[in-house]
Amino acid sequence: MLLSSWEASFVKSFKEIDEELSLDSSIDSFCSGSTAVTMIKQGDHLVIANLGDSRAVLCTRGQKNQPVPIQLTVDLKPNIKSEADRIKKCKGRVFAMDEEPEVFRVWLPDENCPGLAMARAFGDFCLKDYGLISTPEVSYRKLTPDDEFVVLATDGVRVK
Incomplete structure (x- = not known):
């Protein structure tokens, strides 16, 4: 029950944020956007919502009491088969440029732009x-006594 309730709230909130962003004429979000990661901790339960390549990383203790990082999210990029399949089904294109063969991007159907390296984003x-x-x-994770902290990280934030 915990996960499904929080999941519905996250999905609704992310949708509302994207809709509000689309209505804000002071922000140029037609060919720019942002990824996000957010987390709710309820008791010893974590519920994490991820969009794009922002990350949640848990620090836990290993068998020799050393810190061990555990990535709690998956980078939602166009090279993931299910993400690429959805994009292609909607007539978007997914491919990497010769100069960056490891970076798959999302392209418009008839133009080699914008070349977004994410499969999910606000804006x-x-x-x-x-x-x-x-x-x-x-996603969900039940905390253990060995778990110490979580880092929520993103890049590309620009404040004017």
Whole structure:
């Protein structure tokens, strides 16, 4: 019950954020956007919602009491088969440029732009009709006595 209730709340919240962003004319979000990661801790339960390549990493203690990082999220990039399949089904294209063969990107159907390296994001409305979504992937973890802290991380935040 805990996971499904929180999952529904996260999905609804992420959808509302994307809708509000689309209505804010002071932010140029047509060909730009952001990823996100958020977490709720309830007792010894963690519920994590991830969008794009923001990450949640848990520090736990190993058998020799050393710190061990555990990535709690998956980077939601276009090279993941299920993400690429959704994008292609919506007529978006997924491929890597010759200069960066390891970086798969999302492209418009008939133009080699914008080349977004994410499969999910807030904003980037030029790609929303072509498979880019703002629905987070929601995961769960029960904490143990060895777990110490979680780092929520993102990059590319620019404040004017």
